[in-house]
Amino acid sequence: MPTLGLLTDHAPDAIPESHRDLVECAPVAALTTVMPDGYPQTSVVWCDFDGESVRVNTMRGFQKERNMRRNPRVTLLCYDPRNDMRYLEIRGTVVEMTEEGALAHLDALASKYAGRPMRYFGECIPAHFAETEVPVLCRIRPTHVVAVDATGGAERKGEVKSQLVV
Secondary structure, three states, X not given: OOOOOEEOOOOOOOOOHHHHHHHOOOOEEEEEEXXXXXXXXXXXXXXXXXXXXXXXXXXXXXXXXXXXXXXXXEEXXXXXXXXXXXXXXXXXXXXEEEOXXXXXXXXXXXXXXXXXXXXXXXXXXXXHHHHOOOEEEEEEEEEEEEEEEOOOOOOOOOEOOOOOOO
């Protein structure tokens, strides 16, 4: 039986337009990386989409940063907690990790999430962390995208309809 609300009208590695809002400052996004022992490690992250790659930020030396350098395969789950029947799973490969432009990106993410101009160091977290923490901008190229909308809203082209089995 097909997955309830699974959208199939997009390329397997493309984020459908109907779900772009979930990757542009998603209310909730969780990034899963692979630990050295093979177990998954999941962290809540902020993210955005530049048209080709999903961008997340971390700090140099954090576990997820070390995991992505060692194994670039990741999964990002984005959803709105007010509507848990609509979500986006992005499996992908980290294609770039750089400190260049990372702080500006982090400030831009903080501003998007806050809805006003904001500096990450000093307004989101205490300013003294800027002395010890170094932001790292990570670009994730989607390799497989699963978009689900089981909200019962307007019919969409390519959406698989099925019955929910309990």
